[in-house]
Amino acid sequence: MESSLRNHLKGKVIEIIKGGAVSEVEVETSAGIITSVITTRSVERLGLKVGDEVFAAIKASEVSIEKP
Incomplete structure (x- = not known):
């Protein structure tokens, strides 16, 4: 798997x-739970399942920091 993206987190589909x-x-990753919205076609093409x-x-492209 090669990619130009630099931020990769290993995890498990929950x-x-x-x-x-x-x-x-x-x-679920070591940094917490990440939710991705992808096409249903991609879910099926990748054969994704829980576990x-x-x-x-x-x-x-932008990360903002806010302090309450």
């Missing part, structure tokens, strides 16, 4: 909420 066009995939080991690849 929930998949399938929709008609898009689905939510929750991944699968995956990598969450993160690309952010």
